[in-house]
Amino acid sequence: MSKVVKKEYLEEAVPGYNLRTAREEARRCLVCYDAPCSQACPAGTDPAKFIRSLRFNNVKGAAETIRKNNPFGGSCAKVCPYDQLCQEACSRCGIDKPIEIGRLQSFLVEQEKAFDMKNIEAPAEKKAGKVACIGAGPASLTTASQLARQGYDVTVYDAEEKAGGMLTYGIVPARLPQETVDYDIKLIEDLGVKFVLGKKVESAEALKAEGYDAVFVGAGLWGPKTVDVPGADAKGVYDALDYLKKARETGGACDLGNKVIVIGGGDVAMDCAATAKLAGADKVMIYYRRTIEEAPAEMAEISYVQSMGVTITTEFAPEEILVQDGKVSFVRFKGRDGESEAKVKADTIVFAIGQAADPISGTDQEGIFMGGDFANGGKTVVEAVKDGKEAAAAIIDYLEKKAGVKECQ
Ligand code: SF4
Known part of the structure; x- marks a missing residue:
């Protein structure tokens, strides 16, 4: 079965701004003193x-603020939970509706790219x-970006063939287009950051021994959590990242299943369900x-997958995966009340x-030094930034002190 993942997700659900509509939206801003939106980011x-720059027709200045403050301004514009951060804090919430900060940010990053x-x-x-x-x-x-901007020599190592980590391999392209991630990364590369891809590093001290003065470990979370359910090793059972990776690598031109059950309640679960649906699965159930x-x-995200026809059943956990001819056939669920059961x-x-x-x-x-999902157990992209x-x-402080000690000797 050959299927194609369509990239129609947010573009269809939320149309982008043009210069006129973006300025109109920016003019609704109250130009707050001690702006709560900025404090919430x-x-x-x-x-x-x-937004203030855009309000005064300074598109370049507005785009510059985003890029200088957030090297993943393009990706964050697509996947940030605005409604829980800046937009929730926006003073206009108490009047009518918040300024559409995420969409304005998307528009400005697009302008930055279009006009190079x-x-x-x-x-x-x-x-x-x-x-x-x-x-x-x-x-x-x-x-890497912050250090390169200060003139340091930085090399990034990654086990995958393409940079971006979760942005490239863990988020469905329909939610975060690859070209958005690639553009954020291109600008980091333009700062002179070097990449060694397809090389798994298992020891930070080994890199130090190679002559690096400092090492940042931000290796993310790539190992699946162990699933203690009988039948979980059967053909047709995937870990979320493997599933999304397979869809992304093949552009959905592979069999991702026709009746798909996704187990979980986070954004990654929603991404997997949307991926399965966009890849043409008849029935997708969370x-x-x-x-x-x-x-x-x-x-x-929940509303979006529901609008695609994905059903969400809550308070049920898998008890057993039933296997036929080595392949998944049914899942037996147990209800949170301890009595209800379902066989799907x-x-x-x-x-x-x-x-x-991974250790x-x-x-x-x-x-x-450590940071990102590797250190915090998995949070949002904006937290990783x-x-x-x-x-x-912290690294700059460490290197400056180290250089100071050397000078004194
Ligand atoms: S909180 Fe809302 S109204 Fe105030 S500066 Fe930010 S975007 Fe404008």
Whole structure:
């Protein structure tokens, strides 16, 4: 069976701005003192500042604010939970509706790309200090970007063939187009950051021994959490990341299943369900062990998959996967009340119940820093950017002190 994943997701659901409509939206901004929207952004993207620039027709200045404050401004514009962060904090919520910060950010990053604005540049003068970053996800690449902007020599290592980490392999392209991720990464590459891809690094101290003055470990969470359900090793059972990766690598031109059960209640579970639906599955069902109010997925994501015809059954957890001829045939669920039961036919099961970190040795050594999902157990992209910025500041402090000690000797 050959299927094609369509990229029609958010574009259809939320049409983009043009210059006129973007300015109109920016003019609704109250130009708040101590803007709550900016205070609510973990990455410090400063929406109040870029909206103010746009309000006064300064598109370049607005795009520059985003790029300088957040190297993943394009990707965050697509996947950030605005309704729980800046837009929820927006002062206009108490009047009519919040400023559409996410859509304005998307528009401005598109303008930046369309007009090839050079908003960040590496300094001509290089600083002494070589840094390695393990992982090419948003935390690691933010660290790399911040360091390169200060003139440090940075090399990023990743086991995958393509940079981007979860942005490239863990989020359905229909929600986060690959060209958006690629553009964010291209600008980081333009700063002189070097990439060594397709190389798995298992020891931070080994990199230090190769001559790096500091190492950032932002290797993400790539190992699946163990699933203790009989039959979980049958053909047709996937871990969420493998499922999304397969869909992305083949453009959906592979058999991703016709009756698909996704187990989990987070954004990744919603992404898997949307991927299955866009790949042409007849029936896609999400099963989550808690209530919908307890589900960590964004409401917009839940509503979206429901609008595609995906059913969500809550308070049921898998007990057993029934296998026929080595392949999945049914899943037996048990209700949270301890009594209810369900037996559901499926040919594909996707476990989207979280990921675990692959071990990396030597992380407790001097000069080794950690951040992103690897350190915090898995949060949002914007939190990863925040971690990357903080790690870069700590690394710069460490390198400066180290250089100071050398000078004194
Ligand atoms: S909180 Fe809302 S109204 Fe106030 S500056 Fe931010 S976007 Fe404008």
